[in-house]
Amino acid sequence: MTPPTTEPERSVEIEHTYDVDAETAVPDWCALAGVATVEGPERRSLDAHYIDTPDAGLARRGVAIRRRTGGPDAGWHLKGPLVDDARVELRWPLGSADTIPDAIRETAAEWARGDLVPLARVRNERDAYTLRDADGGVIAEFVDDHVVADDLREGAQRAWREWEFELGPAAPAEKEQRAALFAAARDIAYAHGARPAASASKLARALGQ
Numbered sequence: 001m002t003p004p005t006t007e008p009e010r011s012v013e014i015e016h017t018y019d020v021d022a023e024t025a026v027p028d029w030c031a032l033a034g035v036a037t038v039e040g041p042e043r044r045s046l047d048a049h050y051i052d053t054p055d056a057g058l059a060r061r062g063v064a065i066r067r068r069t070g071g072p073d074a075g076w077h078l079k080g081p082l083v084d085d086a087r088v089e090l091r092w093p094l095g096s097a098d099t100i101p102d103a104i105r106e107t108a109a110e111w112a113r114g115d116l117v118p119l120a121r122v123r124n125e126r127d128a129y130t131l132r133d134a135d136g137g138v139i140a141e142f143v144d145d146h147v148v149a150d151d152l153r154e155g156a157q158r159a160w161r162e163w164e165f166e167l168g169p170a171a172p173a174e175k176e177q178r179a180a181l182f183a184a185a186r187d188i189a190y191a192h193g194a195r196p197a198a199s200a201s202k203l204a205r206a207l208g209q
Contacts, residue, residue, distance in 0.1 A: 008090035008103065013079070015166035016182055018194035022161055026144055027192045029131050032184055036134040041127035041144070044071040050203050051100065052119040057112030064203050065104060065116070067097060071126070078104055081111075082200075120206040121150045130168075137170025140185070149206030158206060163194055 029038045048068035052058045058065065062081035068074055076092040092101050100116055108116070127144040143166075148159045165185045172178050199205035 008078075008092050011089050011091070013087045013089050013166060014085055014171075014178070015164050016186065017197040018163045018165075018186075018189050019197050020144075020161050020163055020192075020194050024161070024193045026127075026129075026142075027188050029129065029140075029142055029188070031188060032131065032139075032181075034133055034139055034181075035131045037132045038129055039132065040129035042129075044124075044126040044128060046070040046122075046124040046126055048122045048124070048202075049097070049118060050120045050122065050206070051116045053112045053114035054117055055114070056119065056207070057114065058108060059119070059203060059207065061111045062200070063108070063111045064201065065100075065108060066122075066203075067094070069094065076101055076104055078107055118152045120152055120203060122202050122206055123148045124202075133170050135170075138168030139170050139181075140168050141166050147202060147205075149202065151207055153207075156208065158208070160205065162197060162202075163189060165189070 026041075029035055046068055047070055048066045050064060050066045052065065064077070064079045066077050066079075068077060073091060075094045078090045080088040080090075090107065092103065095101065105116065125146045129142045129144075130138055131140045131142060133139050141164075143164045145162050145164065146159075147162065148157065150157050165182070167178065167181070172181060199209055
């Protein structure tokens with residue numbers, strides 16, 4: 001049995017993702033209403049191993065389990081399905097690469113049962129920018145990702161670049177205001193050459209979906 005783990009950290013992820021070409025310039029996010037300062041970029045080298053049931057039962061339900069090293073949130077992550085534009089993410093300590101915490105197995109069983117096996121590896125060179133309001137609150141985090149992914153089932157490798165715009169604690173709480181912020185961010189991203197993401201997630205794209 002896996003030793004007991006601490007209670008997971010819980011967060012809610014609300015983000016939009018865009019595909020971009022290799023030469024696309026990063027926008028000046030001070031052009032976004034409400035943004036007073038932009039910090040960064042902070043370079044992060046991320047390496048995530050995704051696991052699933054052999055038939056990818058979790059992925060089919062929009063659920064992902066990964067062990068990621070690098071960056072401020074290294075650890076075991078379980079990301080729930082997208083509900084009303086948001087995903088709940090649970091994070092446990094990093095622990096061993098060979099030992100999946102029992103708590104993750106038990107939680108994953110809500111969506112799919114069976115052995116958990118390696119599904120994909122996603123390596124990502126990330127430049128992260130923090131968008132702050134006049135009071136220093138974080139409105140959003142913008143990240144510029146250069147991704148190389150290995151589909152461990154088929155032996156295929158895929159590479160791409162994408163942007164993510166994720167709301168922070170100082171973002172509007174009301175749904176309509178959040179939608180307006182995302183729309184404004186989308187217009188800026190599109191003006192710089194971004195386009196809608198081709199896949200629902202990095203895992204989906206790693207698997208050719």
